[in-house]
Amino acid sequence: MxxxxxxxxxxxxxxxxxxxxxQLDLEIGxxxxxxxxxxxxxxxxxxxxxxxxxxxxxxxxIFVGNKDVTDLPPxxxxxxxxxxxxxxxxxxSVAENMGFALKIAxxxxxxxxxxxxxxxxxxxxxxxxxxxxxxLSGGQRxxxxxxxAIVRQPQVFLMxxxxxxxxxxxxxxxxxxxxxxxxxxxxxxxYVTHDQxxxxxxxxxxxxxxxxxLQQVDTPRHMYEKPANVFVAGFIGSPAMNLTQFPVTADxxxxxxxxxxxxxxxxxxxxxxxxxxxxxxRPEAVDVVAQGTPGAFPVMVNVVxxxxxxxxxxCSFVDAQGQSTGRTDxxxxxEPRSVPEKGAQVFVRIKENEEHLFQVSSGNRxxx
Amino acid sequence: MEDWQAKAAQLGVAVAGFLAVVALxxxxxxxxxxxxxxxxxxxxxxxxxxxxxxxxxxxxxxxxAVLSLFDADGTSFVGVDNYEWVFTDPQALVTVRNTxxxxxxxxxxxxxxxxxxxxxxxxxxxxxxxxSLLFLPMAISFVGASIIWRFVYAYRPPESGQIGLLNQLxxxxxxxxxxxxxxxxxxTFFLVVVMVWIQxxxxxxxxxxxxxxxxxxxxxxxxxxxxSPWQLFRNVTLPCIRPxxxxxxxxxxxxxxxxxxxxxxxxxxxxxxxxxANEMYVQSFTAGEYGRGAALAVLIFVLVVxxxxxxxxxxxxxxxxx
Numbered sequence: 268m269x270x271x272x273x274x275x276x277x278x279x280x281x282x283x284x285x286x287x288x289x290q291l292d293l294e295i296g297x298x299x300x301x302x303x304x305x306x307x308x309x310x311x312x313x314x315x316x317x318x319x320x321x322x323x324x325x326x327x328x329i330f331v332g333n334k335d336v337t338d339l340p341p342x343x344x345x346x347x348x349x350x351x352x353x354x355x356x357x358x359x360s361v362a363e364n365m366g367f368a369l370k371i372a373x374x375x376x377x378x379x380x381x382x383x384x385x386x387x388x389x390x391x392x393x394x395x396x397x398x399x400x401x402x403l404s405g406g407q408r409x410x411x412x413x414x415x416a417i418v419r420q421p422q423v424f425l426m427x428x429x430x431x432x433x434x435x436x437x438x439x440x441x442x443x444x445x446x447x448x449x450x451x452x453x454x455x456x457x458y459v460t461h462d463q464x465x466x467x468x469x470x471x472x473x474x475x476x477x478x479x480x481l482q483q484v485d486t487p488r489h490m491y492e493k494p495a496n497v498f499v500a501g502f503i504g505s506p507a508m509n510l511t512q513f514p515v516t517a518d519x520x521x522x523x524x525x526x527x528x529x530x531x532x533x534x535x536x537x538x539x540x541x542x543x544x545x546x547x548x549r550p551e552a553v554d555v556v557a558q559g560t561p562g563a564f565p566v567m568v569n570v571v572x573x574x575x576x577x578x579x580x581x582c583s584f585v586d587a588q589g590q591s592t593g594r595t596d597x598x599x600x601x602e603p604r605s606v607p608e609k610g611a612q613v614f615v616r617i618k619e620n621e622e623h624l625f626q627v628s629s630g631n632r633x634x635x
Numbered sequence: 636m637e638d639w640q641a642k643a644a645q646l647g648v649a650v651a652g653f654l655a656v657v658a659l660x661x662x663x664x665x666x667x668x669x670x671x672x673x674x675x676x677x678x679x680x681x682x683x684x685x686x687x688x689x690x691x692x693x694x695x696x697x698x699x700a701v702l703s704l705f706d707a708d709g710t711s712f713v714g715v716d717n718y719e720w721v722f723t724d725p726q727a728l729v730t731v732r733n734t735x736x737x738x739x740x741x742x743x744x745x746x747x748x749x750x751x752x753x754x755x756x757x758x759x760x761x762x763x764x765x766x767s768l769l770f771l772p773m774a775i776s777f778v779g780a781s782i783i784w785r786f787v788y789a790y791r792p793p794e795s796g797q798i799g800l801l802n803q804l805x806x807x808x809x810x811x812x813x814x815x816x817x818x819x820x821x822x823t824f825f826l827v828v829v830m831v832w833i834q835x836x837x838x839x840x841x842x843x844x845x846x847x848x849x850x851x852x853x854x855x856x857x858x859x860x861x862x863s864p865w866q867l868f869r870n871v872t873l874p875c876i877r878p879x880x881x882x883x884x885x886x887x888x889x890x891x892x893x894x895x896x897x898x899x900x901x902x903x904x905x906x907x908x909x910x911x912a913n914e915m916y917v918q919s920f921t922a923g924e925y926g927r928g929a930a931l932a933v934l935i936f937v938l939v940v941x942x943x944x945x946x947x948x949x950x951x952x953x954x955x956x957x
Contacts, residue, residue: 319855320858320859321855321858321859340858341855341859342858342859342860342861342862342863346859347859348855348856348859350852350855350856351852352850352852354850354852354853354855354856356853356856356857356870356871356874357874357875358875358877367860367862367870368859368860368861371860371861371862371866415856419860
């Protein structure tokens with residue numbers, strides 16, 4: 268068990284100008300569960316593989332504990348990895364798969380068997396130890412891959428989208444299992460996923476990457492409440508945060524139809540000289556209100572998604588004639604027992620102090 | 636001129652007749668009752684192939700088997716005498732022994748060299764060029780390859796200049812030139828080299844493809860598990876390519892059991908270098924011993940069949956795994 272740190276670690280693939288991972292600075296605490304999340308091609312897997320030693324680091328350094336592992340081969344890093352397709356050795360039984368690293372390390376037969384058995388017990392795999400991977404279900408294979416990592420008792424666990432090959436129900440189950448297992452074992456874990464729900468539910472902290480650049484590292488709650496920029500704001504949360512550009516007036520943002528979103532002085536000062544501001548407001552930060560309520564603006568309901576416990580109305584902005592404008596859609600969380608009709612026009616208002624403001628030009632958060 | 640016209644007319648009639656038959660068959664296939672149509676389709680597709688297999692394979696095989704129980708000119712029944720000859724006559728025994736040497740050495744060396752080469756050049760910069768180099772001999776016919784190697788092994792008396800590459804090297808090394816193809820038992824080994832030279836490329840190409848088909852994640856997992864390159868090869872790559880290895884080995888074995896051209900072209904089977912297929916040819920067409928020739932043919936057939944069966948089964952299993 269050890270902390271991990273990336274210090275300006277950069278990876279440029281041969282023949283490409285843009286780095287896949289650009290000067291990544293990241294400190295991962297001892298025993299922490301850190302999730303790297305981002306859209307495909309953002310460099311999250313590359314970062315993980317750099318830490319594993321499977322990918323060259325072109326500049327910068329990577330530390331595990333106090334040891335600079337930047338140029339060490341994978342086998343000298345004391346790191347175990349769970350692959351997306353599990354990468355189980357097809358010709359070995361479950362027990363042989365799990366014990367392979369120990370065998371290579373020269374651990375005696377009896378200790379090996381004992382450690383494999385212990386891990387198998389932890390993962391509920393005891394009755395499958397003699398089977399070949401081919402004879403296992405997807406979920407069982409996934410657990411064997413986990414077991415192979417656990418048996419080694421490494422300094423760091425790496426997981427590269429380990430749940431993406433499971434069906435939806437099993438994924439949710441396994442998600443909790445992995446998170447609780449990690450907490451029990453207390454091994455520093457770096458987990459890669461493209462699914463922000465996974466990131467938010469599993470991680471002690473979440474690191475959002477985009478185009479090889481680290482956008483924000485924070486606890487799930489803080490990331491949700493204070494996204495550092497427009498990208499993080501739109502990426503974290505499901506359904507996504509509404510992000511709309513509104514003109515800036517003397518005392519707030521002009522929402523149209525005579526509605527003004529009052530902005531604090533601090534924010535207005537930071538917006539001096541800007542013509543527009545990006546306002547972010549989560550679906551749950553929007554209320555359906557009566558016409559004429561101060562700050563209310565009309566939208567047209569296009570689709571209503573009813574999930575039982577909650578419902579989301581996907582709406583669009585309308586012009587003075589009540590026709591839908593080409594502007595970005597607005598998602599509103601509505602009372603599931605009284606959902607608006609499709610095609611209806613409703614008035615909505617952004618809840619006080621629940622808006623997020625971003626610079627239009629840079630996309631950065633405006634704190635106030 | 637008139638002759639030409641007559642021939643053209645005949646050709647026209649033949650083509651028209653053929654088209655008429657095809658049209659008739661298609662008509663029946665289109666309009667006839669379902670049972671007739673299905674049978675017709677089966678007969679149309681399988682018929683010609685079955686006839687050809689019957690005429691070209693089954694009949695000769697049966698005929699050869701029968702012939703192997705008769706005497707030299709195939710007139711009087713001699714029982715298993717011909718087979719007895721194969722396993723008792725000193726000269727025939729040399730042939731059997733040589734074939735065994737071939738069957739053991741060629742697959743082992745061709746596959747071994749092919750595998751080693753495939754591993755060494757895998758993902759190197761000159762992989763394509765290196766592969767072509769070893770694969771090129773595959774494009775040369777056995778006879779062509781044999782002629783090339785006959786020159787390599789060529790012998791000239793010490794006082795005259797050497798024209799063979801190997802003997803020139805020997806002379807440069809200060810040794811007397813050798814008659815490589817004349818001195819048993821080593822001459823058989825020199826002929827084996829020719830076959831290995833041809834087959835190693837085949838082994839390399841198949842095994843190289845198999846190595847590339849090993850998922851990258853698997854080797855990465857093994858590297859993270861601490862495996863050295865040798866352990867990685869031994870514990871991951873080799874088991875993964877095992878089916879391909881078996882297919883290569885058996886395919887080469889089948890080829891070797893039938894080897895004829897190399898011996899025929901280089902030594903003609905003299906100097907104790909003959910193998911079963913060559914002896915079959917010699918007995919049947921030079922010595923006029925049809926019975927013995929047929930017995931040798933049957934022997935080769937019996938040896939090849941289990942290997943072919945195993946090969947086919949293995950191929951099928953490889954496909955199942957994928």
